[in-house]
Amino acid sequence: MKPLQALLALLVLAALSQAAPAADARLALPDFRALEARASETVSVSLDSSLIGLAARFLDPDKPEDAAARQAIAGLTGIYVRSFTFDADFAYPQAEVDSVRKQLSAPGWQPLVQVRSHKERNDVDVYIRVEGSKANGLAIIASEPREFTIVNIVGSIDLQKLHELEGHFGIPQLKLDGKKQP
Amino acid sequence: MSADLEKQLRAALRAVEPPAGFAARVSARTQHGRWRRGWLPMQQRWVPTALAASVLAALLLGYGWQTHRERQGLQARQQLIEALRVTGQKLDLAYRGVQEASRPSDDTGA
Numbered sequence: 266m267k268p269l270q271a272l273l274a275l276l277v278l279a280a281l282s283q284a285a286p287a288a289d290a291r292l293a294l295p296d297f298r299a300l301e302a303r304a305s306e307t308v309s310v311s312l313d314s315s316l317i318g319l320a321a322r323f324l325d326p327d328k329p330e331d332a333a334a335r336q337a338i339a340g341l342t343g344i345y346v347r348s349f350t351f352d353a354d355f356a357y358p359q360a361e362v363d364s365v366r367k368q369l370s371a372p373g374w375q376p377l378v379q380v381r382s383h384k385e386r387n388d389v390d391v392y393i394r395v396e397g398s399k400a401n402g403l404a405i406i407a408s409e410p411r412e413f414t415i416v417n418i419v420g421s422i423d424l425q426k427l428h429e430l431e432g433h434f435g436i437p438q439l440k441l442d443g444k445k446q447p
Numbered sequence: 448m449s450a451d452l453e454k455q456l457r458a459a460l461r462a463v464e465p466p467a468g469f470a471a472r473v474s475a476r477t478q479h480g481r482w483r484r485g486w487l488p489m490q491q492r493w494v495p496t497a498l499a500a501s502v503l504a505a506l507l508l509g510y511g512w513q514t515h516r517e518r519q520g521l522q523a524r525q526q527l528i529e530a531l532r533v534t535g536q537k538l539d540l541a542y543r544g545v546q547e548a549s550r551p552s553d554d555t556g557a
Contacts, residue, residue: 310530320523380544389541407537
């Protein structure tokens with residue numbers, strides 16, 4: 266192998282080894298176009314690293330909520346959200362929800378919170394992907410009678426920074442630190 | 448000695464009548480030179496127009512790209528805030544579920 270080819274091969278390998286961990290934390294989300302037509306409200310967010318960087322430039326560092334958001338997204342390489350609201354109960358196909366849940370049984374993903382509320386008929390699963398001692402992926406699957414949501418965050422996640430966003434942008438107070446709600 | 452020098456200088460610097468047609472030739476050459484310096488030949492007159500058009504096109508493209516990038520950035524910001532809002536809401540739902548599940552054991556313990 267010529268030196269130039271060897272150098273190129275090494276560069277490609279180095280780039281792949283850098284990209285692999287983040288890519289693993291990204292879930293293959295089904296094509297929900299059919300669901301969009303039936304939903305009364307749809308939220309579809311797909312932000313890759315370049316769009317996250319671009320969005321960060323439009324966050325005002327002088328505003329506390331924007332500064333907190335900027336800190337929360339530092340180190341993230343992807344944010345993918347699909348949320349559908351329906352006018353009738355359980356109008357979404359369970360198979361599509363299960364196909365995403367199955368991906369979370371892959372090595373690396375660990376369940377953080379699993380809630381099955383028979384009274385409210387809510388199922389919420391929060392998974393975290395850990396590599397070494399660092400979290401590099403977060404997945405939330407929430408199925409409620411009239412709402413179905415998948416959140417997939419890729420990149421190094423600092424839950425404390427996410428927590429600091431409480432009370433901003435319509436994010437409720439989570440009281441994860443035991444603070445009492447006013 | 449100085450008288451000789453003076454005589455030679457007078458002879459050298461004496462007024463001489465220009466040859467016939469000299470004035471016309473000088474005038475013609477001057478006109479030709481001005482034309483060459485001040486304006487381009489016909490076959491090259493498109494160059495400044497093309498340059499001006501290129502500059503204008505580059506300015507318009509730059510402005511268009513900046514406007515597009517700004518719109519894209521504001522849209523990305525909006526999407527980011529929406530994503531953070533939905534994430535927060537679902538984490539809150541999970542938190543409330545955990546609280547709900549732990550409540551009966553709290554009651555029995557009290």
